[in-house]
Each structure stands twice: as C-alpha cells, then as structure tokens.
C-alpha cells in the first residue's frame with residue numbers, strides 16, 4: 001500500500017523525514033478508520049457515549065494525518081489533486097484490488113467470501129470515483145484554459 005501511495009505522490013527523492021510523514025499519515029488514517037468502525041460497533045451495542053469518544057478521537061486523527069500530508073508537500077493545487085485522485089483510483093482498479101482478489105482466490109482463507117466481497121464492492125466504487133474525478137478534472141481544466 002505504501003508503494004501505491006508513494007507512486008501517487010511521485011516524489012522522486014523522498015527524504016527519511018518525508019517517508020516518516022507518509023508512514024505517520026498512513027498510521028493516522030488507519031487509526032481514524034479503526035475508531036469509526038469501533039464507534040459503529042459501540043452504537044450497535046447500545047453505547048452512544050463510547051461511540052462519541054471514538055468519533056472524537058477519529059476527528060483528531062484526521063487532523064493529525066492532514067497535518068502530516070501538508071508537511072510533506074502532498075497537498076497541491078486542486079487541479080493537481082484531481083490528477084492525483086484519478087491516478088490513485090486507477091491504480092486501485094488496475095493493480096491493487098485485482099491482485100488482492102487473485103491472492104484471496106489462491107490462498108483460499110477461511111474469510112475468503114467476506115474478503116472477496118469487500119474487495120469487489122470497493123473496486124466497483126473506485127470506478128465510480130475515478131469517473132467522478134475525471135469529469136471534474138476535465139471541467140476544471142477547461143475553466144482554467146478559458147482564463
């Protein structure tokens with residue numbers, strides 16, 4: 001995953017510090033995801049106050065992760081960000097999910113069915129995301145060209 005991310009960043013020369021900022025951002029992103037999933041579970045089990053704790057922490061992790069991305073120069077102009085988004089979604093569609101699906105098929109783990117479903121549902125959505133970003137990119141490009 002780190003590799004895909006780095007490809008998206010297209011930093012030819014990554015300093016150790018930027019590598020660490022990237023790792024830290026990924027860690028914060030995972031923490032956010034985890035806390036949101038835990039909040040959902042807490043709600044299901046009837047603990048709304050605990051759900052709120054998880055959601056508050058998730059919000060803070062998001063801020064930390066964004067700060068890391070900004071510090072490494074990851075966030076650029078909206079035009080460049082749209083290009084990055086198209087590239088990232090495309091990579092998930094072409095490389096990441098297909099290879100994960102193939103590996104789940106050949107490994108045949110106990111949770112194969114749920115894993116395959118998770119991969120396939122996400123991959124289908126990435127296609128919609130890619131189209132959405134591509135459309136926005138073309139539109140913005142035209143707007144900027146007209147200026």
Ligand SMILES: [Fe+2]
Nearest residue numbers: 028060061064
């Ligand atoms: Fe954090």
Ligand SMILES: [Fe+2]
Nearest residue numbers: 089125126129
């Ligand atoms: Fe996506």
